[in-house]
Amino acid sequence: MTETTAGERNRAGEWRPQDPIKLAPINDWPPAPVKTVKWAFGFPGFLWPYNAFWLAVTLVTWIWLTPELVAMQTIEAWWVGVLLARNMALLLALFGGLHLYFYIMRAQGDEFRFTLKPFITGAKRFLFKNQVRDNMLRTLAVAVPIITAYEVLTYWMFANGFLGLFSLGDSPVVFWGWFAVMILAAPFIHSVHFYLGHRLLHVRWFYRHFHALHHRNVEVGPWSGLAMHPVEHIIYFSTIVVPWVLALHPVNALYQLHLAAFLPALSHSGYDRLKVGKRLQIDAGAHFHYLHHKYFECNYGGSLLPLDKMFGTFHDGSDAAHTSLRQRIRDRRKAMA
Ligand SMILES: [Zn+2]
Numbered sequence: 001m002t003e004t005t006a007g008e009r010n011r012a013g014e015w016r017p018q019d020p021i022k023l024a025p026i027n028d029w030p031p032a033p034v035k036t037v038k039w040a041f042g043f044p045g046f047l048w049p050y051n052a053f054w055l056a057v058t059l060v061t062w063i064w065l066t067p068e069l070v071a072m073q074t075i076e077a078w079w080v081g082v083l084l085a086r087n088m089a090l091l092l093a094l095f096g097g098l099h100l101y102f103y104i105m106r107a108q109g110d111e112f113r114f115t116l117k118p119f120i121t122g123a124k125r126f127l128f129k130n131q132v133r134d135n136m137l138r139t140l141a142v143a144v145p146i147i148t149a150y151e152v153l154t155y156w157m158f159a160n161g162f163l164g165l166f167s168l169g170d171s172p173v174v175f176w177g178w179f180a181v182m183i184l185a186a187p188f189i190h191s192v193h194f195y196l197g198h199r200l201l202h203v204r205w206f207y208r209h210f211h212a213l214h215h216r217n218v219e220v221g222p223w224s225g226l227a228m229h230p231v232e233h234i235i236y237f238s239t240i241v242v243p244w245v246l247a248l249h250p251v252n253a254l255y256q257l258h259l260a261a262f263l264p265a266l267s268h269s270g271y272d273r274l275k276v277g278k279r280l281q282i283d284a285g286a287h288f289h290y291l292h293h294k295y296f297e298c299n300y301g302g303s304l305l306p307l308d309k310m311f312g313t314f315h316d317g318s319d320a321a322h323t324s325l326r327q328r329i330r331d332r333r334k335a336m337a
């Protein structure tokens with residue numbers, strides 16, 4: 001084993017962080033108020049930069065890169081085309097940017113990188129026998145149109161008064177208060193929806209027909225994040241249905257959709273942390289989901305909420321967690337035999 005920053009790499013070239021994965025401190029029992037406040041308001045923390053950054057992207061998108069809502073009352077090719085082109089550009093910039101940063105420019109070398117294995121070429125399970133090209137095509141040619149379709153439907157429904165289903169009165173304070181509540185709730189809605197959809201996708205029939213495609217990526221890179229079967233895209237992005245029912249403003253729906261669209265780039269980066277400059281290290285939960293790709297039967301959700309812990313599928317990356325995962329699989333096989 002060789003020591004690197006905050007972790008160790010074994011002879012096979014696999015790196016793992018020294019510390020086991022911890023859930024967000026809001027899950028601590030007994031409650032840890034100081035830790036929780038630091039986690040929420042500190043830097044880097046839950047609000048800034050993690051979620052504020054995505055909110056800024058959403059606001060820029062809404063203000064400068066989206067046609068007026070009134071213009072979207074009838075579905076017309078020009079504005080659908082605008083949304084499609086800008087979504088293509090956004091995903092290309094983010095997913096492509098991260099790929100470029102980590103794997104082409106090699107901006108942080110192998111620091112915090114889980115494996116030294118290159119992306120796969122020559123294997124038939126990938127289109128063009130090339131993992132990166134396969135993943136890019138599935139993201140840009142399949143995920144982007146599906147994201148756009150959900151967005152088109154959202155604006156069209158808001159523009160025609162089919163959404164914004166209830167009223168909280170005329171007070172702008174209450175209206176924008178509810179808007180803020182929905183913004184703060186969005187990462188939690190995302191976590192719960194992702195967990196449930198993902199558990200469904202691991203039911204044998206769904207797995208075989210749809211989700212196995214995503215798991216062809218054992219070692220992952222940013223482009224693997226949305227490399228999914230179209231049916232999985234439809235399930236995954238259906239998180240937008242929650243703000244369809246609960247939100248009064250289309251930006252809440254756009255933010256929900258953006259979290260789902262953008263978070264997988266970082267959670268599949270193949271690196272535990274993204275280093276920005278010398279000091280800032282962004283830990284976007286990549287280790288949590290990396291273990292899911294490696295071992296399949298653990299970590300279906302994320303570290304924001306205790307869902308995996310509650311259902312006994314949490315793997316914190318430690319040897320003890322690994323032993324218990326193997327035991328769980330053995331017990332299940334015995335029960336099935
Ligand atoms: Zn899975």
Ligand SMILES: [Zn+2]
Nearest residue numbers: 214225268289
């Ligand atoms: Zn994944």
